[in-house]
Amino acid sequence: MLHSIISKIDQKHHFETASAHCDIPCGIYDPHLAQLSALTVIRMLDLMADLEKGHTVVDTAFRNSMIRYVAVKEEHAEQCKKEIRVIFGDYIKKDHIEKFPELPELTHKIFQAASKCRQAAARENGLELLALVNRFAEIFWATKGIETKKAVAPYKPSEEVVYPVL
Amino acid sequence: MSLSPAYLHGDYVLIQKIGQLNRLRKGDVVVFQLPGYGRLIKQISTIDLEMADCRVKGTAPDSIGSDSFGAVPLTAILGKVILHIPKK
Numbered sequence: 226m227l228h229s230i231i232s233k234i235d236q237k238h239h240f241e242t243a244s245a246h247c248d249i250p251c252g253i254y255d256p257h258l259a260q261l262s263a264l265t266v267i268r269m270l271d272l273m274a275d276l277e278k279g280h281t282v283v284d285t286a287f288r289n290s291m292i293r294y295v296a297v298k299e300e301h302a303e304q305c306k307k308e309i310r311v312i313f314g315d316y317i318k319k320d321h322i323e324k325f326p327e328l329p330e331l332t333h334k335i336f337q338a339a340s341k342c343r344q345a346a347a348r349e350n351g352l353e354l355l356a357l358v359n360r361f362a363e364i365f366w367a368t369k370g371i372e373t374k375k376a377v378a379p380y381k382p383s384e385e386v387v388y389p390v391l
Numbered sequence: 392m393s394l395s396p397a398y399l400h401g402d403y404v405l406i407q408k409i410g411q412l413n414r415l416r417k418g419d420v421v422v423f424q425l426p427g428y429g430r431l432i433k434q435i436s437t438i439d440l441e442m443a444d445c446r447v448k449g450t451a452p453d454s455i456g457s458d459s460f461g462a463v464p465l466t467a468i469l470g471k472v473i474l475h476i477p478k479k
Contacts, residue, residue, distance in 0.1 A: 227476055228402075228403065228476050228477065228478055231403050231426060232403075235403070240403070241430065242430065243404070243422045243431060243432040244429060244430065244431055245398060245431065245432050245433065245454070246431070287410045334437060
């Protein structure tokens with residue numbers, strides 16, 4: 226009751242705010258780690274598929290390699306979600322969302338796509354994740370007034386990535 | 392939120408300026424201005440009257456405080472919380 230009354234006064238008079246920061250507000254935000262994570266997920270999916278093709282026997286060496294690829298895929302799918310969460314939660318402000326209304330849904334789609342990459346081994350899932358993260362990167366740089374370009378990353382899995390034109 | 396669960400995002404606080412009749416004590420929740428960090432709200436863990444500063448902390452395990460940014464000069468303190476109106 227009291228909170229809602231004060232909230233209405235706040236909307237009109239804009240009280241000053243104080244932050245109880247958990248993070249050091251360094252102001253350094255960049256979606257490239259999310260993009261690298263998405264590329265890593267695709268690379269692991271490729272290595273998993275190659276291993277499957279090249280091995281006729283499920284032996285210790287096979288299991289060892291497969292487990293390592295899956296572990297890295299898991300880690301980077303989560304890393305991707307974490308990087309996007311930090312940018313969306315800490316950097317993106319109301320006016321960014323007003324300018325790019327697709328942002329909340331796009332962020333949610335990235336989380337879902339990353340989880341899908343953990344659950345399954347289909348390459349399309351990784352490509353979907355990268356496409357969504359690339360779009361997020363385009364919007365992120367646009368909020369800073371920085372143009373972007375698309376180029377194929379000069380390393381495997383050789384997929385197209387959005388880069389800022391600095 | 393470093394003062395969670397007592398203080399959460401969206402809560403309102405009323406602060407009173409520090410004076411002779413309103414001295415700071417350990418455990419007070421204070422609002423202060425810190426260069427590079429902005430306006431912060433934390434809890435006082437120790438006060439050093441000789442050095443005219445205090446050390447502050449959050450109450451959540453992952454929060455930052457004086458261990459990260461050092462002691463806070465008493466002159467940087469805008470006031471201490473005398474009324475807390477939680478959102479929920």
